[in-house]
Structure formats: C-alpha cells, structure tokens
Amino acid sequence: MAKVAINLSTGALQQEEVIVGIDLGTTNSLVAYIHPEDRTPIAINDQGQGTIVPSVVHFTQTGETIVGTAAKDYLTTDPANTIYSVKRLLGKSYNDLGGHQDYFGYKVIDDNSEGLVKVRVQDKFYSPIELSAEILKELRERAEHALKTPVNRAVITVPAYFNDSQRQATRDAGKLAGLEVLRIVNEPTAAALAYGIGLDPEEEKTVAVYDLGGGTFDISILSIHQGIFEVLSTNGDTYLGGDDFDRAIINHWIQNNELIADTVNQDKHLSQELRLKAEEAKKTLSSQQVYAGTIDGKIDCHLERHTFETLIAPIVARTIESCRMAMADAKLQPEQIAAVIMVGGSTRVPMVYEAVSTFFGKQANNSLNPDEVVALGAAIQADILAGNRKDILLLDVTPLTLGIETMGGLMDSIIPRNSKVPTKAGRQYTTSIDGQVNMKISVYQGERDLVKENRKLAEFDLKGIPAMPAGFPKVDVNFILNADGILKVEAIELRSGTRQEVEVKPQYGLTDAQVEQMLLDSITHAREDVSTRMVIEARTTAEQMIYQVERFVEKNREHLTPDEIALTTANVQRLKEVLGTGDKDTILKAVDILEEQTSPFAERIMQISIKQAMAGKKIE
Known part of the structure; x- marks a missing residue:
C-alpha cells in the first residue's frame, strides 16, 4: 500500500517531502517553501510572528537557549551571553577577524592559531557552527509547525565571497540542526532566481545584485548562460550596513x-x-x-x-564605490548590465535606490520584498532539486561527499554531495610536527564525520616536503572531478613546488541502495557524529598547544622566571590530565587557561627577540 502525505495547513495532497529554502543572514534569517498548489515561493510566517527571525542566540543562566526576537532583548541587558552576527565568524580563525574582535560584545577565544574560533559563554565553548545550528533549528521548527510536516532537507544560501571553509561550516551547521543540506547557493544567485532570471535555459544576460543588509554590504556581478550562474566579480564591506x-x-x-x-x-x-x-x-x-x-x-x-x-551620504557613497570596483573587476560598463536587483532591508531607503539606479543608468528592480528575496530564491532552487520543475535541466551531481582524512581520524569534506559535475575544489593544510617531510593523503567518500565510517578510495604520500617547523609548510590539496566522473586528487607543497597526484574512478561500484544507506546513516548519527568531531577537535587543539608550549619553554628558559616555568608546567600537566575526559568544554577551558597564562611572557620574549635581531643593524 502506498503512503500519501497530506499537508494539514492547506489540506493539499503532498506528493513529495518539503524541501525548504533558508536565508541564514548576519542580522536576520528566514525560511521559505514552494506552495504545493500554486507553486509560488512563500516566506514562512509561523503563528503570525513575522517572516524574519533575528540571527541572535541567548543563553540563560540555567543553560536554556533562546533564539530570535526574544533573544534580541538581551543584547543590551546581558551582552556576554547573547550571540549576534555569528555568520561573520563561520569558517574563520581568530587571525581572520583582522582586529574586528572588539566588535563583538561576547568573548571570542584567541587560541593563537589558525584553528577555527570558539565563543565562550559562561563555562561552555561553542563553535560558530553550533551557534548557527541553533538559528537553523529555530527556522526548521517554525517551518515544521507552520507546514504541519517534518522538514529534513534544505537549500541554504551564503554570500558569493564565502570561501570553501565558510561554505563547509554552513553545511555542518545544517547537519547539526538535523537538516540534510542539498545545496549551498550563492545569495545573489538565489535573488536572481526569485526574479525569474536564469529559469529559462535559453536566457543569456549579465545582472548586478546590490545587497545592503543590517550589518553587511556586497555587490555581485553575475553572468547567466544556459541556466548556469557564474560570479564575474564581487565587492563590498562585511562591516557596513x-x-x-x-x-x-x-x-x-x-x-x-x-x-x-x-x-x-x-x-x-x-x-x-x-x-x-x-x-x-x-x-x-x-x-x-x-x-x-x-x-x-x-x-x-x-x-x-x-x-x-x-x-548617510558618505555611507551610500562607499557602496557605490564598491559597485564601481566590481564593474572594473568584471571589465564591464553599466550599460552592459541587463538588470539590477535590490536585496536587503536597507535598500528601502529612497536615497539608496536612487543612487544605485543612477550609477547603473537604469531603474533597479525592487518589486519583491528585499528582506525575503534570497529565501524565496532558495525555495525555488529547492523546488528544482526536488524535480518539480520539469522545464529546468539539472546537471549531474555527485552522489556522496568526497574528502580526506585529517588529524584524529576526521573526514574533511572537499567536494560536498550534490555538487554539480564537473567541479573543482581544494583546501590548504600544513604539518603538525617539526621537520615533517612526508604527508599521507587518504581520500574518502561518505557523509560521516569519522573516516572509519566512510569508504576509502585512495591513498598516497606527498614526499619531499622541506623540513620546516610545524605549521610552516603550505600544502594545497585539490580535487578535480570531470564530467565523466573521474576524480583526480593532487597535493602541492607551495614553498618547494613538490607535487603528487592520483586518479580514482568515483563510481566505485556502489549501488543506489548502498548510497541511500550511507545517507540514512549520516542523518541517523548526525548529532553523535558532530559531538565526536568536536571532542576530537578539542583534543587536537590541546595536543598542539601542549607541543608548542613545551617547546617554547625549553627554548626560552633563560628568559622566564622560576614562577612562570612552574605555573606553565602545572597548567600543561592539568591540560594533559583532562585530555582523556572526553568533555569538550573541560578540555577547551584548560586550553584557554594555558593560553591566557602564557600570552604575556610570549609577547615579552618576542620583543626580546626583535631587539636582539635589530642590535647593530642600520635601518635604511
């Protein structure tokens, strides 16, 4: 007997599971879906709360989590426990913040490394992925409540300038929120889709998407050719809005x-x-x-x-200057732009609309709600993926995620499942031990966080890396997947030019049933996998910290006082003791204590080193 789903909110028969479109924004987020009867995209307004969900997470003293409008009230009364603008931290290290860390009213942890940032709330440590997952959970629950049906799959949008690490972090946040993220779509692409641009495979045009939100601004120039969106250039300011x-x-x-x-x-x-x-x-x-x-x-x-x-004239002028730079990068003149699309609530200001229309020499298109346009476009993309738009050709996609093994036996995704074929993606890695001259590259296929749960495809050694201190070598690992499904993996050490590559056939004889089982396992074990990953990452951070601090003390003993050495040794010992606890927060707290304690004399010794290096040298 076949099962037939009924949408209780509309009474309509549902032939397929709902796939939602999500705009995960810096200031506000929202979720949209395609109405099953008239096939139009609609932003979900659950219980009349409004379509917009402020991207704010508040942690109460009792450990409860509040998300959205209610959390916003705590921004001034309890800023240390209220997290906002978490999108700015996604996929970033402390060094990436470039001095903007004071922008945040909460504690962003500086672990003095290239590792991803952590946020400390009371005695717990959260990654931006976990915090973003809280916002996505709220959106998912609102969608489920409004549609009266489970929501397990989504398309999520990101800025066009997001790098691979930031895109992967967004996918991971979706996974932690219990969502299978079918596709990560560029926000300007979603906005264009909402306006119907790119839906006709015969259409060829170049459009500009001007996106001025609450806290960020970006301008993207898109070329649309046979349903394929290419970002020609992007410009903007992540601290302007x-x-x-x-x-x-x-x-x-x-x-x-x-x-x-x-x-x-x-x-x-x-x-x-x-x-x-x-x-x-x-x-x-x-x-x-x-x-x-x-x-x-x-x-x-x-x-x-x-x-x-x-x-506001100087602020608007800055955005127009960004438009000028984006056009120069794309090597285009304003008259070559077929349409200008306005995105973001701040584009409602008449002066903004007039300035953009004047610059491009044509009336900008703002007929759709600028707050909702990205989510509406994401819902259209979701509808395409669901196979409900027969007039649109979907390119072949990868059935399962392809990645490599990193420290602690973790799977680091390079090409996520559902990526269009052909495709190319890469990440940069480094060594973890001084003098390391070889690096093993192990290639895996699957959706689980631990490589032992995935399928191994290939393995090779990158040999001949110059012997350097840990963290100095820069190794680019690139995955190139061609239209025939042949995967080439190459590793290049950038300083020396050392290169190694391997070719594998990614079909690997997997049946549809095996692929489905791997996907099902990844959803069933999502929370458990993410929890395990976070403990392993905390341990890896701690082990690296112990290694670096012990080497540092050994090399600089003559510049340290007996009390500093004794306290450092005690804190290192404490960190070694908690490594086996398996408690992420306990490990990270011990790392934080050691970091805070050693930072002052690390800076002092750096100053001594600089003075010694400069002694007797004439400055030209």
Missing part, C-alpha cells in the same frame, strides 16, 4: 541634544532607546519627509529626510 545608518542618526541626536557620547554608551537603557528610535526614524523617512519623536519627553529625536540623507 543599515546599522551604520542608525549610528549616524544617533550621533546626530547626541550632538543636537548636547549629550556626552561616553555617558550614553554606558547607560544601556538610554543607548537601547536611542537605537530603537533611530531605527524607527529610518523606516518612517522611507515614506515620509519628517520624523518627530522624544525620549522621556526630554531628548528631542526630530529628523527631516534631507538631514538624514546628508548624514
């Missing part, structure tokens, strides 16, 4: 009311009031010429549109 408009208004009011900026910043209640008023003024001035308001009847919050436009 509508929040800067609000800040300009607040500074104007502080000046006009002769307030002291430092006093306002210290008064959390007043600063929150000003921020909310500024946001209200910005929205009002999109449709009216004057905004009038006060705080407690004392602080005048009057603002006229022309004053507002004067305040």
Whole structure:
C-alpha cells in the first residue's frame, strides 16, 4: 500500500517531502517553501510572528537557549551571553577577524592559531557552527509547525565571497540542526532566481545584485548562460550596513541634544532607546519627509529626510564605490548590465535606490520584498532539486561527499554531495610536527564525520616536503572531478613546488541502495557524529598547544622566571590530565587557561627577540 502525505495547513495532497529554502543572514534569517498548489515561493510566517527571525542566540543562566526576537532583548541587558552576527565568524580563525574582535560584545577565544574560533559563554565553548545550528533549528521548527510536516532537507544560501571553509561550516551547521543540506547557493544567485532570471535555459544576460543588509554590504556581478550562474566579480564591506545608518542618526541626536557620547554608551537603557528610535526614524523617512519623536519627553529625536540623507551620504557613497570596483573587476560598463536587483532591508531607503539606479543608468528592480528575496530564491532552487520543475535541466551531481582524512581520524569534506559535475575544489593544510617531510593523503567518500565510517578510495604520500617547523609548510590539496566522473586528487607543497597526484574512478561500484544507506546513516548519527568531531577537535587543539608550549619553554628558559616555568608546567600537566575526559568544554577551558597564562611572557620574549635581531643593524 502506498503512503500519501497530506499537508494539514492547506489540506493539499503532498506528493513529495518539503524541501525548504533558508536565508541564514548576519542580522536576520528566514525560511521559505514552494506552495504545493500554486507553486509560488512563500516566506514562512509561523503563528503570525513575522517572516524574519533575528540571527541572535541567548543563553540563560540555567543553560536554556533562546533564539530570535526574544533573544534580541538581551543584547543590551546581558551582552556576554547573547550571540549576534555569528555568520561573520563561520569558517574563520581568530587571525581572520583582522582586529574586528572588539566588535563583538561576547568573548571570542584567541587560541593563537589558525584553528577555527570558539565563543565562550559562561563555562561552555561553542563553535560558530553550533551557534548557527541553533538559528537553523529555530527556522526548521517554525517551518515544521507552520507546514504541519517534518522538514529534513534544505537549500541554504551564503554570500558569493564565502570561501570553501565558510561554505563547509554552513553545511555542518545544517547537519547539526538535523537538516540534510542539498545545496549551498550563492545569495545573489538565489535573488536572481526569485526574479525569474536564469529559469529559462535559453536566457543569456549579465545582472548586478546590490545587497545592503543590517550589518553587511556586497555587490555581485553575475553572468547567466544556459541556466548556469557564474560570479564575474564581487565587492563590498562585511562591516557596513543599515546599522551604520542608525549610528549616524544617533550621533546626530547626541550632538543636537548636547549629550556626552561616553555617558550614553554606558547607560544601556538610554543607548537601547536611542537605537530603537533611530531605527524607527529610518523606516518612517522611507515614506515620509519628517520624523518627530522624544525620549522621556526630554531628548528631542526630530529628523527631516534631507538631514538624514546628508548624514548617510558618505555611507551610500562607499557602496557605490564598491559597485564601481566590481564593474572594473568584471571589465564591464553599466550599460552592459541587463538588470539590477535590490536585496536587503536597507535598500528601502529612497536615497539608496536612487543612487544605485543612477550609477547603473537604469531603474533597479525592487518589486519583491528585499528582506525575503534570497529565501524565496532558495525555495525555488529547492523546488528544482526536488524535480518539480520539469522545464529546468539539472546537471549531474555527485552522489556522496568526497574528502580526506585529517588529524584524529576526521573526514574533511572537499567536494560536498550534490555538487554539480564537473567541479573543482581544494583546501590548504600544513604539518603538525617539526621537520615533517612526508604527508599521507587518504581520500574518502561518505557523509560521516569519522573516516572509519566512510569508504576509502585512495591513498598516497606527498614526499619531499622541506623540513620546516610545524605549521610552516603550505600544502594545497585539490580535487578535480570531470564530467565523466573521474576524480583526480593532487597535493602541492607551495614553498618547494613538490607535487603528487592520483586518479580514482568515483563510481566505485556502489549501488543506489548502498548510497541511500550511507545517507540514512549520516542523518541517523548526525548529532553523535558532530559531538565526536568536536571532542576530537578539542583534543587536537590541546595536543598542539601542549607541543608548542613545551617547546617554547625549553627554548626560552633563560628568559622566564622560576614562577612562570612552574605555573606553565602545572597548567600543561592539568591540560594533559583532562585530555582523556572526553568533555569538550573541560578540555577547551584548560586550553584557554594555558593560553591566557602564557600570552604575556610570549609577547615579552618576542620583543626580546626583535631587539636582539635589530642590535647593530642600520635601518635604511
């Protein structure tokens, strides 16, 4: 007997499982799906809460997790335990933050390495993947509640400039939230799809997607040819957005009311009031010429549109300069752009719309809700993957993820499942031991986090790496999968040019049933796999820290006091003791203590080394 699913919210027969489209944003996120009857994309508004879910996660003192609008209220009252803008941290090391770590009101851990950042909340350590998973879980639950059906599969969007590490981190977050991520789609591509661009395989055009959100801005130039989207260029600023408009208004009011900026910043209640008023003024001035308001009847919050436009003119000019640079990189003139698409809530500001339309010499397209357009496009992509749009040709895709083994027996994905064929992807690795001259590259296929649960395809040694300290060699591992399904894996040590490659046939005789079983296992064991991965990663971080600190003390003993040596030895011993606990947070806390304790004298010894190196040398 065949099972027939019924969508209880619409009463319609459901022939297929719902695949949702998710816009995981820096400031706000949302989820959309294709209505089963009229086949139009709809942003999900669960219980009238609105389609937008603020990308904010709050941890209560009792360990409870609050996500979305309710969590936003804690941004000023409990900033240390309220995480925002986590998308900025995805797939990044502390060094990648480039001095922007003070932007965050919570503790971002500096482990003095190239490892991915951790966020400390009370005595627990969270990766950006875990935090993003909390937002995705909330979106998934809202979708399930609104549609009255399980939601297990999704398409998630990312900025066009996201690198491989950031894309993989987004996939991992989806997995941890209980979602099989069928495809990672560029946000500008999703926006174009929402406007119907690229759905006709005969269509050939070049479009610009101008995306100004709450905290980030980017401009992407896309070439669409036979249904294939190619990013010709991208530009922008990951620390520029509508929040800067609000800040300009607040500074104007502080000046006009002769307030002291430092006093306002210290008064959390007043600063929150000003921020909310500024946001209200910005929205009002999109449709009216004057905004009038006060705080407690004392602080005048009057603002006229022309004053507002004067305040934000330098910010808007920065975005137009980015457009100019993106066009130069794509080697195009504005008249060669067929359409300009507006994305992000901040594009509702009339001055922004006018500036973009003027620059490109044509009216920008903003007929769809700019907050929802990316999620709507993701839902269309999901519908294509579900096979519901017969007019669209889907290119061949990889049936299972391809990757290599890294420290601790973990699987590091290089080409995720469902990637279009042909494709090429790569990652950079380094050595973990001083003087290491060989590196074993083991290639695996499968969806599990541990390689022992996946299928081994090939193995080879990259020999002849120059003997250097751990972390110095740079080894690029590239996977090239051609249209015939032949996989070539190459490893290159960049400093010496040492190269090795192997060719494998990726069909490996797997039956459809075996592929399905591997996928099913990956979903069934998702939480357990991610938990195991995090413990292994914590152990690896700890082992590297012990190795580095012990070498450092041995080499610089004469510059350290007996007390510093004794305390360092004790903290190293403590870290060695907790390694076997299998508790991620306990291990990372011990790493954090050792890092904080050794940082001051590590800096001091670096200064001594610099002075010694400079002694007697003439500076030209």
